[in-house]
Amino acid sequence: MFFDSWSGLLRVLVAGTLAYGALIVFLRVSGKRTLTKLNAFDLVVTVALGSTLSSLILTKSVALSEGLLALALLIALQYGITWLSVRSQSFRDLVKSEPTLLVHRGQLVPGALRRQRVTVEEVWAAVRAEGVADLSDLAAVVLETDGSISVVRQGPPGDGTLADVARPGPGRSASDGASRQS
Template identity: 35%
Template sequence: MFVNDPLVDLFLRAILLTGIAMFWVVLLVRVNGLRSFSKMTNFDFVMTVAIGSLLAGASQSTEWTSFIQTMLSMAMLFIVQYSTATLRKKSTTFESIMQNKPALLMQDGVILHDALKATRVAESDLIAKLREANVLDLAQVRAVVLETTGDISVIHGSSCSDKLLQGVRTVK
């Protein structure tokens, strides 16, 4: 691709193509905005994984056509993400298709075992998240929510605003 010596070419490709691809991703993120690699939706998670995979593919390209195709694929992913984010803001129907609703796993100190079963979250994982949130007593927990990203949020204290649980589904 660059020189005739295979070993030198290997190092040059690794350095140059990875550098170019990294610069390209940074440029795309600057154009697309801070939300590019957020974990706000399932689509955002897939976007992050896909860009990482494409970045690895770009750095291993052995021909310019495959390198450029990979770079164009990255750009297309950012365009699709931007388009879906715009559609989600404009259409509640599209939003409901693209986005899972968060699920309540625990409320007012009570573990909701049916919700754990339905969401396939082990009680031991829930307890680990409670420890991470520095919960000292289950009675302190106002709510535990399995977010749309797969993260678990723990709300503890003396009270919980209803606004914080708006849109959270109760699994039965």
């Protein structure tokens, strides 16, 4: 149907404007970490916020107060999860993935590529995007916790850039794929 009533249109305008304004206020109060590009968990929260806002605006059976409470609940839960993640390593390990080493000292790590479902072509695309022509010029290529691929050029030893990324263990080569899973 193309048109139900003027009151339906007015409800969408009023509820949409108020819900949007409230969401902006909630997000500002909760801080920058509420909507970050970190991992799948954060993506789920972002999608849930969008779905809730959409339901609030378009579904007549959802009262504005209920929708605002749902938005506030999602944001509060996200805030709580990030708060706990910063303070507890075991909790952080439960909800967040780790970066994964895809190239180590110029060598592909096939096991990590398979586990993370990343193709060699995707690695090469990231390497080319950084203007690098040869893997031997790289210290590492890392699949980050947000799904992006970082390229780390050879640098001075001990620069700390790869401190949180697992390396192949002793007696194993990079081709053994001995990096931690995300």
